Amino acid sequence: MVVFSFISALTILASLLLVSPSQASPVRSQSFDSLSPWIALESWFCRLVHATLAYKLCLQEGLSAISVDTPLGAAxxxxxxxxxxxxxxxxxSADRWSPSSVATAWELPxxxxxxxALPLMCPQPYADDSTFTEDCLSMILYVPTNLHVDGGVPTxxxxxxxSFMVGSATAPGLDGSALALATESIVAVIQYRLGALGFVAPNNQTNLGLKDAVNALEFLKTVIPSFGGDASMITVAGQSSGANMIRALLAVPSAQSLFQSAILQSDPMDYGFLSSSDQVQLQEYFVRNLGCAATDSACLSTLTADTIVNGAGLWQWNSSVYIVPAATQSEPMRVVNDGTFINSTLDSTSTFPAVSKPILLSNVADEGGYAVYGAFPDPMPEAEYVTVVNGSLGDTRYETLMGWQSYAVESTADDDYRPQFQDLVTDWVWRCAVWTFARNWVSKGxxxxxxxYTVGASYPGNSAVSFCTESGVVCHQDDIEIVFGTVSNPSSAQSALITEMQARYKSFLYSGNPNPSDSSYTNWQAAGTSDVNAILLGSSGEAPVGACTPSFWGESVAYDYQVYNI
Structure with missing residues (x-):
């Protein structure tokens, strides 16, 4: 799976170009419509550049503050x-490589x-030291001003x-204001420990970043009633590795009472969770590259976060796949099925448990586009296509895949097999794996x-790959700003989809069903155990099944988690 090392590096670099500063602008209390034209323009600009380096230009005097009493003190x-x-x-809060503890008092980050001030990021590669801190377990709450404090509001x-390596609550597009207003809900955007500090440790701790997310839910349970929220109406949502975290939360028994439903956008389900035995090998390899013995606490304590994430952490990222092939080159440090905190693989390698929560699963039309066209900027001839597919999936899977029309080797006008490879990667890593998961979920209750998504908004950084800027192309991450309503100068198609998705999310948050009772939107039919009824978001009809049949991916052609038996 060589292609994914390239996309991972590009994703990290693109994210770092848009790292947030530690200070955000004070914001005014007037409604947008009542502001003078110049102040309105200033406010629009500040919201446009939310969570970018340009945001520091928006620092102003005249802060309008608000205080809310909570069980943990004044917010x-x-x-x-x-x-x-x-x-x-x-x-x-958490000590390095130790489980976190829920805050017992309301405290600014x-x-x-x-x-x-916006929170500093969690440590991550290539970021300036001034932009991150290990004391990073923070969240941003967006609460509509017209919510009533008598409860009944979802969160x-x-x-x-x-990729469990980069990102923050202040990443581009994640301003939750518009989403909170449109859904009449509280939106909480959280941070969690990443990479070498959150998912691999010299003391054999696992899932530290995931346990952070559980503590975020515990914290919300305590405080959201003070803001008008119903503690029994929390929905967890995320995109890409964030969606992988959501799937992991669904496999954590102790977390099930903390949320009522889940939304998973573009989860690369093909990878699966890591096994405990694989994690042990990866942790031993990590310790060898740290330069400190696992039991040498004095040595470990002298390591700076920068040294860890840019030294042993990056080495782990680049080399793990050669130590444990199941690690992959895209998410080598990720959630571990440890058999205690997590007690299910939630995939087709073990018995799928009985489930009851409603979930919403989505992909974008061209998930693999950034990876494929980023790694192969020039046309891919047949010989290269054969070599890459065979090398990525092995002889057995290659032979079966070449029998499927949309992936097959056949003469093409320009001898460019990138379209076929893009379709294959999209189906393999994302779409078909998600459909298999949906069938399993439904079959167990x-x-x-x-x-x-057939309409998206090009996410910052995706323009580095020209394919992702082509009309009608929706690459990985291009759904984020649609859901959050943070698209700059949206087209009519984007505006329509933003309105629709926020209406559907509102309905799902309140009822577990994404079909608003008072709308004319197409009925979104629930998945069955065979036909998942995948609706097209941005156009009419359902997504073509293609290779995502119950008998092809997951049966005739194994997913990676099946190949590696994890």
Whole structure:
């Protein structure tokens, strides 16, 4: 799977170009419509550049503050021009490579006294030291100003993606104001420990980043009633590795009472969770590259976060696949099926447990486009296609795949097999694996709604690959700004889909069904045990089944988690 090392590196670099500063602008209390034209223009600009380096240009005087009493103390926040109140808070604390503990008092992140400051990121590769801290377990709450404090309001907790290596609550497009307003809900965007500090450790700790997310849910349960939220109406949602985190939460017995439903956008389900035995090998390899013995606490404590993430952490990222092939080159440090905290693979390698929660699963039409066209900027001739597919999936899977029309070797006008490879990667890593998961979920008692985006908004960084800027192409991550309603200058098609998806999310948050009772939108039919009824999001009809039949991917052609038996 050589192709994914390239995309992973590009994703990290693209994300780092858009790293957030530690300070955000104070925001004013007036409604947007009542502002003077110049202030309105300023406010629009500040929201446009939310969570980018340009955001520091928006620092202003005249902060409008708000305070809410919670069981953990007074929550100090700011009044946003959009009609939401924004609260930034530290939800948990943790020593290095130790499980986190839920906060017992309301506290601003990073020891700040500035209630408008955004949290520093968790340590991640290539980031400037001033932009991150190990004390990073923070969240941003977006609360509509017109919510009543008598409860009954749902909460959406968003977990960012980034291959478990990069990302933050302040990543581009993740301003939750518009989503909170449109869904009449509280939106919480969280951070969790990443990479070498969150998913591999010299002391054999596992799933630290995932346990952070559980503590974020525990924190929300305690505080959201003070903001008008119903603690029994929390939906967890995420994209890419964030969606992988959501799937892991669905496999954590102790977390099941903490949320009612789940939304998974573009989860690369083909990879599966890591096994405990594989994780042991990876941890031993990690310790060898740290330069400290696993039991040498004095040595370990002298290592800086920068040394860990840019030294042993990057080495682990680049080399894990050669130590444990199941690690892959895209998510070598990820969730581990440890048999205790997590007790199910939630895939087809073991008995699928009984389930009951409603879930919403989506992909984008061209998930593999960034990876394929980024790694192969020039046309791919037949010989190269054969070599890459065979090398990535092995002889047995290759032979079967070449019998499927959309992947087959055949003469093409320009001898460019990138379209076939893009379709194959999309089906293999994302689409068909998600459909298999949906069928399993439904067969064990749950309800699943499946969709595929045919309209998107090019996510910052995706323009590095020209294919992702072509008309009608929807690459990985291009659904994020649609859901959050943070598209800059949206087209009519984008605006329509933003309105539709936020209406569907509102319905799902309140009822577990993405079909608003008072709308004319196409009925989104729940998946069955054979036909998943995948609706097209942005156009009419259902997604073509293609190779995502029950008898092809997962049966005739094994997913990676089946090949590696994890």
């Amino acid at each position: 100090q926040g700011v009044v946003d021009v959009s009609g939401t109140n924004r609260f930034v808070v530290k939800y948990a 990073n020891g700040s006294t500035n209630i408008s 959406l907790m968003w977990i960012h993606g980034g 749950g309800t699943a709604y499946v969709g595929m």
